[in-house]
Amino acid sequence: MRKSILTISLTILTSSIMCAQQNDDRKQRREGPPKIKQIFKDLDSNEDGKISLKEAKGPLKTDFKIIDTNEDGFISKKEMKKAPKPERPEKKENKK
Structure with a gap:
């Protein structure tokens, strides 16, 4: 059970970080x-x-x-x- 919760938490954390990086990349591209x-x-x-x-x-x-x-x-x-x-x-x- 603990292993499942840890795995889900890490997956959510990783996804959040990747989304944040993509948003930063888009912002930099828009600036010219x-x-x-x-x-x-x-x-x-x-x-x-x-x-x-x-x-x-x-x-x-x-x-x-x-x-x-x-x-x-x-x-x-x-x-x-x-x-x-x-x-x-x-x-x-x-x-x-």
Whole structure:
């Protein structure tokens, strides 16, 4: 009996956590592209105020040479502000 109650409790707890994570993911997706401040917080691992090629990820790494306009090997916040925006697929409208 105790084993059954424990199993049910764990199942409910796990389900609740998964639902909460999905809601957070949806909220983040709705907010649009990340802000420059958030990009630097996530990628600038040595906190020097610049992103190196080693720290860059994804489209930022792919387009590093384009974004690094002064060719110093780092992307500054100023360069990031002037960077071309990545193309995003068009969102499909939900028709009900």
